[in-house]
Amino acid sequence: xxxxxxxxxxxxxxxxxxxxxxxxxxxxxxxxxxxxxxxxxxxxxxxxxxxxxxxxxxxxxxxxxxxxxxxxxxxxxxxxxxxxxxxxxxxxxxxxxxxxxxxxxxxxxxxxxxxxxxxxxxxxxxxxxxxxxxxxxxxxxxxxxxxxxxxxxxxxxxxxxxxxxxxxxxxxxxxxxxxxxxxxxxxxxxxxxxxxxxxxxxxxxxxxxxxxxxxxxxxxxxxxxxxxxxxxxxxxxxxxxxxxxxxxxxxxxxxxxxxxxxxxxxxxxxxxxxxxxxxxxxxxxxxxxxxxxxxxxxxxxxxxxxxxxxxxxxxxxxxxxxxxxxxxxxxxxxxxxxxxxxxxxxxxxxxxxxxxxxxxxxxxxxxxxxxxxxxxxxxxxxxxxxxxxxxxxxxxxxxxxxxxxxxxxxxxxx
Numbered sequence: 199x200x201x202x203x204x205x206x207x208x209x210x211x212x213x214x215x216x217x218x219x220x221x222x223x224x225x226x227x228x229x230x231x232x233x234x235x236x237x238x239x240x241x242x243x244x245x246x247x248x249x250x251x252x253x254x255x256x257x258x259x260x261x262x263x264x265x266x267x268x269x270x271x272x273x274x275x276x277x278x279x280x281x282x283x284x285x286x287x288x289x290x291x292x293x294x295x296x297x298x299x300x301x302x303x304x305x306x307x308x309x310x311x312x313x314x315x316x317x318x319x320x321x322x323x324x325x326x327x328x329x330x331x332x333x334x335x336x337x338x339x340x341x342x343x344x345x346x347x348x349x350x351x352x353x354x355x356x357x358x359x360x361x362x363x364x365x366x367x368x369x370x371x372x373x374x375x376x377x378x379x380x381x382x383x384x385x386x387x388x389x390x391x392x393x394x395x396x397x398x399x400x401x402x403x404x405x406x407x408x409x410x411x412x413x414x415x416x417x418x419x420x421x422x423x424x425x426x427x428x429x430x431x432x433x434x435x436x437x438x439x440x441x442x443x444x445x446x447x448x449x450x451x452x453x454x455x456x457x458x459x460x461x462x463x464x465x466x467x468x469x470x471x472x473x474x475x476x477x478x479x480x481x482x483x484x485x486x487x488x489x490x491x492x493x494x495x496x497x498x499x500x501x502x503x504x505x506x507x508x509x510x511x512x513x514x515x516x517x518x519x520x521x522x523x524x525x526x527x528x529x530x531x532x533x534x535x536x537x538x539x540x541x542x543x544x545x546x547x548x549x550x551x552x553x554x555x556x557x558x559x560x561x562x563x564x565x566x567x568x569x570x571x572x573x574x575x576x577x578x579x580x581x582x583x584x585x586x587x588x589x590x591x592x593x594x595x596x597x598x599x600x601x602x603x604x605x606x607x608x609x610x611x612x
Contacts, residue, residue, distance in 0.1 A: 219538035220560055227251070227555065231267070234259040234578050239555065249553040250583060252573050257421055257529060258501045259578050260451030260491045269490035274483035281479040293485040300489050301456050304419075304427050304496065305442045309464035312456045312485070314477055316416045316445030317345040319455030322473025323443060324349025324383055324412060330466055331355075331379045337371055337409070339363070339384040339395070346383055346414060362388075365399050372407035380409035386429035387417040390564050390572065392526030397430050401438040412441040420449020421502055421529065426495040450491040454480050504577035505529060512575040512584050519588045521595065522603050524570070531573040532559075533591065535600055536607045541569040544594050552590035568607045 215221040226240040227249070235251045260266055273293055282288035294312060301310035313319040324346060328334045334355045338346065341362040350357050358375075360368040372380065382404055384395050397413065404411045415428035423431030426449065430436040441463065446454040457467065468474060480488075495501065509529040516523045516533065524532040535541040541558040548554040548571075556571045564570065571591075575584070595602070 218561075219542065220562075223542075225549065225555060225557075229262070231262050234262050235576055235583070237555070239549065239553075247553060249549065249555050250586070251555045252575070252579070252587060253556045253571075254574060254576070255417075255448040256451045257449050257574060257576060258451065258495070258505055259576055260420070260449070260495070260501075263451065263491065263494065265494050266451060266487045266491045270483045270487035273486035274481075277482040279481060279483065281481050283478055284476060285479045286475055288479065291479065291482040291485065293482040293489065294479060297480075297485040297489045297492075298456070300492050301444075302458055304425065304492060305431075305444075305458040306427075306436055307442065307458040308461040310456050310458040311464045311468055311474065312446075312454055312480060313474060314454060314480060316443070316447060316455035318473045318477070319443055319445075319457055320345035320414060321349045321352065322471045323441070323457045323467060324381075325352040325354075326467050326471040326473075327410075327412065327441065327463070328353035328355045328381055330470065331381065331410075334379050334381055335375050337368060337375075337380060337382045341388050341391070342383060342385060343389070343414065343416075346385075350383065363393065363395055365396060365403065368400065369403050369407075372403055372409060375407070377408070380404075380407065381412060382409050383412040383414070385414040385417070387415075387422075387528050387530070389417045389530060390532065390559065390570075391524065392528040392530030392532060394429055394527055397433055397439065398435045401435055405438075410440045411438075412443065413439045414443050416443070416445040416448060416455075417528075417530070418449070419444040420491070420495050421505060424499070425497075426492070426502065446488040446491075450488055450495070452484055452488040452491060454484065454488060501577050505575070508577060508579050508584070509575045511581075512573065512579070512587070515584050515588050516573075516591065517603065519592050520602050521588075521591055522601055522605050522607075529574065531575060533571045533573060534605065534607050535569045535571065536567055536605070538566070538569050540598055540600060541571065543598055544571060544600065547594045547597065548590055552586075552593070554587060554590050 228238040230236050237251050239247050239249045298310040336350050336355050336357040338350050338359050340359050358371045418428035420426045422429050441459040443457045446452045522534040538560040545558040559572045560569045
């Protein structure tokens, strides 16, 4: 019987990624508490260099906020580091119970359920909810995140994909489904293009055709709305959405994910979701840190206002420099490159020559031909940071002869 060279199979898979210019390289970066967005980059040769991070999803720097750090350290001293197991085995820790109450209040829902990550909350949340609805048809936005796509796939339910933010197409699919139970899954802020879903109009269609709505607010919680509950709160339609999902790892600066909805829905997911039942719970110190962050951002709008102000300023400065900034209505600032190899080269040059870290975004995260640098300004990126960024990008664009403003980027044929 011939022997299988298993390692050769793995090397071949990696070679294909290299050949397609899709192999990901992770920079060795150490965040510096109290100095966000400053960080330290440890080069492959072991040398350490100070850099500025321009692509963090810790959008408001709450991962280093004194109240959040204090809540984590005090709770770790009091409760220890780990959760002790799954919630089914080890029980609920009080900080986790408090966190779920805080999240339910944030979104104006009866209950909340916390998962180990935003990815898991989507993957297992969507799959479980859909499975519990007999003959469910899932209607999914074409630009939904991979975690949502996986949740839809793992549900085993029929699905229809509607064109991105296309209300006419969505209504056509809803009309075709007639009286069948339906679940519409979509995002509020789409993190690669920075555009926003018409949440109220989607809710209108859901009401008209008897569908449930599931809204992913991961790139909006903490950042939008009077208390940081997201775009649905900002637009005054939060009460119309059946399930709101979010993360604790971006605007709130910690880690974990969650869903909010009726008490019956959250209890049903708690009781049936493998991704919840069979995984160790968030540690109490993490739960306490997330609760502190949510409570702080409920009462403070200063961070949100500064965040929007600096994001808008960054867009203006980069556009005035002739860089191909994709227009967005949100805090996401995509600078388009349109080629995977050049995108990686641009990111490498920014880091090596200018001490600026921006991770390249290539296929399959975005379609081929729309590769980009995804910039995420924070309240702590000041005028000097923005000026240095613009100068660095201009130098990189000149050195690599990259496309300028006015270039049309289209998805390459597969």
